[in-house]
Amino acid sequence: MIRVLVAEDQSAVRAGLVLILRSAPDIEVVGEAADGEQAVAMARELRPDLVLMDIQMPRLDGVSATRQVVAERLADVLVLTTFDLDEYVFGALRAGAAGFLLKNTEARDLIEAVQTVARGEGLIAPAVTRRLIAEFAAKPVRETTADPSVLDSLTRREREVLACLGEGLSNADIASRLDMAEATVKTHVSRLLGKLELRSRVQAAVLAQELGI
Amino acid sequence: MIRVLVAEDQSAVRAGLVLILRSAPDIEVVGEAADGEQAVAMARELRPDLVLMDIQMPRLDGVSATRQVVAERLADVLVLTTFDLDEYVFGALRAGAAGFLLKNTEARDLIEAVQTVARGEGLIAPAVTRRLIAEFAAKPVRETTADPSVLDSLTRREREVLACLGEGLSNADIASRLDMAEATVKTHVSRLLGKLELRSRVQAAVLAQELGI
């Protein structure tokens, strides 16, 4: 039995969703929330398997509510909305939603979606998928050389200095932050430049950036 | 009528796919390819609406074939594979695939998938969707300040210099690349540092990185 919490502010729509879900033999609606805060609170209390979450809701929007539910690992979240605006889609997915559906979804597909997400799989409305793929494909591929392997050759102190370089700090800045003489900082910089085969702190900074340090 | 090209090296599997597709009234299998190169060639010739593409194929793998078909805008590509390895999924999507299915898909779902993609929508196997979402969510959000607005304040020359800084070049390097005296480079660097309120070329390089210049 899949225990579902329905979060939707418009009571008519909410009633419709509940009706649809109840028609499935293996789905049980354990609660209904009318706004985001209530959704989070009820999720904490009822511990449903899944929250069916609207995005447009008063007091706390669905994306933020999703973020909280996911952060506390209360339940999987299936987001449901009328508009497939990019900010909704990407926002919801970044917030940790396991699925994203539009409200024009057929009753049968909605039930299937709930079952799918409950199985630990993901699901996205076809109309949205293309844009998600496009967005994903546009993501720059992180690649340099064999990063960690080269990083291994650095000592702890050198890595700390490298991290500072990545923030654009000067030798003096680094000296005060790591509590050593500027001359010493220069030594470390010089050493790590040699090990990484770079010719200036600028390149080191860029590398640190790419490595996300 | 949706015109489909089936690319799959194992003839038994290919025959099965064709059989399934033929059972749909609005789908017409216009060709069958046994390897990637053939798939690309036949796509060029037949101009199908959609290519159903296996990943494991001789001569040219499905991902590369997909890349080519998409690059030439020959058709939409629906990728089909036995293994949902990350490199396949992400590779295929980056190559421009409009959909990604596993071979354990039901006949009915396969037909639906073809119809969905033909409508210009996207479709991803539920088992894969979660990982795609996770990967997507992990994507760092590019954000600093009001980047373009600040970039607008730079002159063309200054932007060029900034780009070079992002590559970690020295003033001398930049001078030779942009064909000006080193002294002039310094002027531009100094100016853009002032406009961007930065204190060193290192910070400028980091910024250039973040802006993807």
Next chain:
DNA sequence: CCTGGACTGCATCTTTCGATGTACGGCGGT
């Protein structure tokens, strides 16, 4: 115990950077 190596630390010296002053061509306004 001692010896060699790795890590960290500092001082000195050369190179590079960055700020500043200046100059010249193009452009719009009056």
Next chain:
DNA sequence: ACCGCCGTACATCGAAAGATGCAGTCCAGG
């Protein structure tokens, strides 16, 4: 035509960055 403004360009000079030599510490192995 004149002026001021902007973009581009270069030279000078103090400040920073980087290379190099060397010293103290800690640890593993002999």
